[in-house]
Amino acid sequence: MKLTILFGGASYEHEISIVSAITVMQKLPSFDINLIFCDEEHHFYKIDKKEMKAKSFSSAKYKKMPLLHVSRGGFELKKTFSKELIDAPVLNLIHGGDGEDGTIAALLDFYDIEFISPRKEACVFSFDKGYTKLLADSLAVKTLDYEILSQGDKPSISVPFIIKPARLGSSIGVSVVKDESEIDYALDVAFEFDERVVVEPFIADVKEYNLAGCKINEEIRFSIIEEPQKQEFLDFDKKYRDFSRSSKVNEAKLDNIMVEKLRASFSKIYGRLFEGALIRCDFFVIDDEVYLNEINPIPGSMAHYLFDDFESIIRELLNSLTKRKRVEVNYQYIHSINQAKGK
Amino acid sequence: MKLTILFGGASYEHEISIVSAITVMQKLPSFDINLIFCDEEHHFYKIDKKEMKAKSFSSAKYKKMPLLHVSRGGFELKKTFSKELIDAPVLNLIHGGDGEDGTIAALLDFYDIEFISPRKEACVFSFDKGYTKLLADSLAVKTLDYEILSQGDKPSISVPFIIKPARLGSSIGVSVVKDESEIDYALDVAFEFDERVVVEPFIADVKEYNLAGCKINEEIRFSIIEEPQKQEFLDFDKKYRDFSRSSKVNEAKLDNIMVEKLRASFSKIYGRLFEGALIRCDFFVIDDEVYLNEINPIPGSMAHYLFDDFESIIRELLNSLTKRKRVEVNYQYIHSINQAKGK
Numbered sequence: 001m002k003l004t005i006l007f008g009g010a011s012y013e014h015e016i017s018i019v020s021a022i023t024v025m026q027k028l029p030s031f032d033i034n035l036i037f038c039d040e041e042h043h044f045y046k047i048d049k050k051e052m053k054a055k056s057f058s059s060a061k062y063k064k065m066p067l068l069h070v071s072r073g074g075f076e077l078k079k080t081f082s083k084e085l086i087d088a089p090v091l092n093l094i095h096g097g098d099g100e101d102g103t104i105a106a107l108l109d110f111y112d113i114e115f116i117s118p119r120k121e122a123c124v125f126s127f128d129k130g131y132t133k134l135l136a137d138s139l140a141v142k143t144l145d146y147e148i149l150s151q152g153d154k155p156s157i158s159v160p161f162i163i164k165p166a167r168l169g170s171s172i173g174v175s176v177v178k179d180e181s182e183i184d185y186a187l188d189v190a191f192e193f194d195e196r197v198v199v200e201p202f203i204a205d206v207k208e209y210n211l212a213g214c215k216i217n218e219e220i221r222f223s224i225i226e227e228p229q230k231q232e233f234l235d236f237d238k239k240y241r242d243f244s245r246s247s248k249v250n251e252a253k254l255d256n257i258m259v260e261k262l263r264a265s266f267s268k269i270y271g272r273l274f275e276g277a278l279i280r281c282d283f284f285v286i287d288d289e290v291y292l293n294e295i296n297p298i299p300g301s302m303a304h305y306l307f308d309d310f311e312s313i314i315r316e317l318l319n320s321l322t323k324r325k326r327v328e329v330n331y332q333y334i335h336s337i338n339q340a341k342g343k
Numbered sequence: 344m345k346l347t348i349l350f351g352g353a354s355y356e357h358e359i360s361i362v363s364a365i366t367v368m369q370k371l372p373s374f375d376i377n378l379i380f381c382d383e384e385h386h387f388y389k390i391d392k393k394e395m396k397a398k399s400f401s402s403a404k405y406k407k408m409p410l411l412h413v414s415r416g417g418f419e420l421k422k423t424f425s426k427e428l429i430d431a432p433v434l435n436l437i438h439g440g441d442g443e444d445g446t447i448a449a450l451l452d453f454y455d456i457e458f459i460s461p462r463k464e465a466c467v468f469s470f471d472k473g474y475t476k477l478l479a480d481s482l483a484v485k486t487l488d489y490e491i492l493s494q495g496d497k498p499s500i501s502v503p504f505i506i507k508p509a510r511l512g513s514s515i516g517v518s519v520v521k522d523e524s525e526i527d528y529a530l531d532v533a534f535e536f537d538e539r540v541v542v543e544p545f546i547a548d549v550k551e552y553n554l555a556g557c558k559i560n561e562e563i564r565f566s567i568i569e570e571p572q573k574q575e576f577l578d579f580d581k582k583y584r585d586f587s588r589s590s591k592v593n594e595a596k597l598d599n600i601m602v603e604k605l606r607a608s609f610s611k612i613y614g615r616l617f618e619g620a621l622i623r624c625d626f627f628v629i630d631d632e633v634y635l636n637e638i639n640p641i642p643g644s645m646a647h648y649l650f651d652d653f654e655s656i657i658r659e660l661l662n663s664l665t666k667r668k669r670v671e672v673n674y675q676y677i678h679s680i681n682q683a684k685g686k
Contacts, residue, residue: 014672040672042415042453058674069412072385097670098453102463106449110385110441120445121474124467131464134477195615272538327440329357329383331401 001315002088003031004075006104008038008057012172012193013096016300018057021093023301025052027310034086036075037062038094038104044068044075046086070111089318092117092298096168100298101127114321116314118277118297125273126295128167129198139268142291144284147199151191155183160202163187165194176202207285208293209252211266212303214278214313216320220267221313223280223306225259227252249305258285265290276321278302278313344658345431346374347418349447351381351400355515355536356439359643361400364436366644368395370653377429379418380405381437381447387411387418389429413454432661435460435641439511443641444470457664459657461620461640468616469638471510472541482611485634487627490542494534498526503545506530508537519545550628551636552595554609555646557621557656559663563610564656566623566649568602570595592648601628608633619664621645621656 007021035047068075074087102120125135165173173193175186190197212223280299284291304310350364378390411418417430445463468478508516516536518529533540555566623642627634647653
């Protein structure tokens, strides 16, 4: 089965995307894979599989590989006397800006290229943690209380709390504030990455569970549920290593009622909004109640380690993709007006 | 001042966009205008000003005009031995899908082209009437009560009510239901255009006021407030004619307190979300309280008829546009990992 892995992007998570793509490629051995890299200037390159290692990018060696242009139905490679169209469906693996903010989804949609990715509406709600709260509220999925601050605002809740830039993933710019003396610095850090910042109470030793899934033929296919390794939160370095992980994880020990609660919350969030995407939702459980912490609309290395048969999931998801309904333009009104005018 | 008017699109409002573009071009006589047409296949054409009339499109004559490709910084016209880049900032005048759903904004952003238009986040909240409600709620702007229906659902509120497809403008698929016998037909009509439908109480003789504006250098510049012509609602035919209107309107007779209330609601909605756009908000006033009815993120013919000096507004808005902050990729993590590995 053919698949194009699209990675890179003009994003703070550019490097994470490279690592993620290297991992996912290895986890799909039976696929016929094209690799397309988007550099920070938004140029696309066709990457030779043999050169698919971090150094090809950090050394700018990729710039010697063939340049591609987005075109109707795929990515076009111009040769001296001909053109080649890479028209395989795309797996959008650009984490952070471009990939998770809806830009790439809109671009692929506009050019009629099939793709696995959250669509732009889903991206807008998951990329911005403030909008994620609105979405969850509207679907009756609980989240922690929160405040949204703009530059100059101070949190009104008391320590300990966690401060996050509204629109970044991979824990970039995130701080746990345990003492009031740390507030200003933590705010400065977060405001480096966004003009809006989310503040939430920090709950020590809160139970965390991660669940991934995607809708295939109207049915959600769930991954196993993971209880992530216990540490306050993953900082960028740890997350970076985490994105390249290749081993399976152990399933969390949960009773059926809790498994169903977590799945029900996942299903509400996924809804129709995330169709076409494989996402991971990170939940808290407090007093047996499920709270949505975060939606990862393009999880690191596609959360392959949570699925028993990752290749089958991706294959079936690809087969179930539906194209955007095309609008037919028939100039009915212009014709009728011209007729009325005798033209 | 240079400006590219982009119009057309694969949208139910394709024809309205053509009419809108013809009108706006006439209302900006001192501008040096390029006209770029996006057809239903998503091909771009450079339209000769002399051919800027409805018939050039309905007769497919536009297909003989030069084809353009989006490229970094502008639209590229390939000539036999050279290339021309149309790099003027773009006024996104594509109404409905493509233009108002965030696709065009994402495309222009990706290719580093400056533009007047709601950005993709703003589009997602204004294109879908259900999401508009979430946005308004979160900003403490009142809206009418509502229900969102999926295929098979029935309204639980009693007649009279108004049924609208969640994601279309220009009154397409909208019905006022006054008798229960009309419900099924009205739902069928609305579901032709969207899989989700919004139902709201219909309030006869409700006071309606339209207010347009845009933020220029951190300050919102308001239009006059119009009380639109009294009819139940504008259907597509009437709206079509409305989009080509060229005369100024009379200002609504309102006391200062109400003007300030309407402006305050507009400002809350506009916020930072709509920066870069000139929008029109349509409000109801019931018992002296302001309710948001609809956000028109790309109003018909840019609501030029509501501004005393439309050319100055567009000129100043163009001058105040800020480019998207670029992310710098420095491969710091890959370098440090390679160093640790001794590479």
